[in-house]
Amino acid sequence: MILYDEIKTLSDKYEERLKSQIEKRVSEMDGDDLSHHILYQVLGVTSEEGHDIDVYQNKGRFLYKYAGSFLEEAAKLCIKSKFPDSATTRVDNTLGVRPKKFEIDMLVPDGNAIEIKWRDATTDGDHITKEHTRLRVIHAAGYKPVRVMFYYPNRTQAQKIQKVLQDLYNALDGYYYYGDSAWDFIREYTxxxxxxILEKIAEVKTGGK
Structure with missing residues (x-):
């Protein structure tokens, strides 16, 4: 129950931040230049509908950001509850100049260097190069790279990137968990x-709607 309360409190904080950011942005949009709505109308979208789309696009950006950050922090709390000495750590980049250091989301005393992602939808090839270097640095430092990603990307190109990353983890004797296996890992590991816990909080806040 103590951990439930911590995660519930965390969700309340993120909910407040989300609402504050949305209210601020929507208020700012009241003063926006709407001359671009002529382009919406040319495509058969009314100015009113276009405004609603603009508003929800901005709401969506904040929602994705805060939902992801919340889940990643909640997962860290779970790991911390089982391994109190685990912590976010930065290690020197021994294989290059940039960046100078790489961050490990949770370095656990058992040697697991855990990267926590709610979702990774990148399609940037440079992301693979940087991640490859990061994994090699972590492996060279004597740690086992572990990736925990709760939601797999939907787009084909992003999935291809993830498949390459999965191969990199496997090649360095690491572990790559995604989807159901990510939830299972957190449950079994911590x-x-x-x-x-998230289901219970969601039920309390929305009544299951």
């Missing part, structure tokens, strides 16, 4: 069923 003895905390994070998904059930």
């Amino acid at each position: 003895s905390v069923d994070l998904y059930k």
Whole structure:
């Protein structure tokens, strides 16, 4: 129950931040130049509908950002509850100049260097190069790279990037968990069923709607 309360409190904080950011942005949009709405109308979209789309596009950006950050922080709390000495750590880049250091989301005393992602939808090839270097640096430092990604990207190109990253983890004796296996990993590794906790919080806040 203590961890549930911590995650519930965390969700409340992120909910407040989300609402504040949305209210601020929507208020700012009241003063926006709407001359571009002529282009919406040319495509058969009314100015009113175009405004609603603009508003929801901005709301969506904030929602994705805060939903992802919340889940990643909640997963860290689960790991921290099982391994109190685990922490976010930065290691020197021993294989290059930039960046000078790489961050490990949670370095656990058992040697696991855990990268936590709610979702990674990147299609940038440079991302693979940087991640490859990061994994080699972590491996050379004597740690086992572990990736925990709760939601797999939907687009084909992003999935191809993830498949390459998965191969990189495997090649360096690491582990790559995504989707159901990511939730299972957190539950088995920390003895905390994070998904059930989130279900309970969601039920309290929305009544299951």
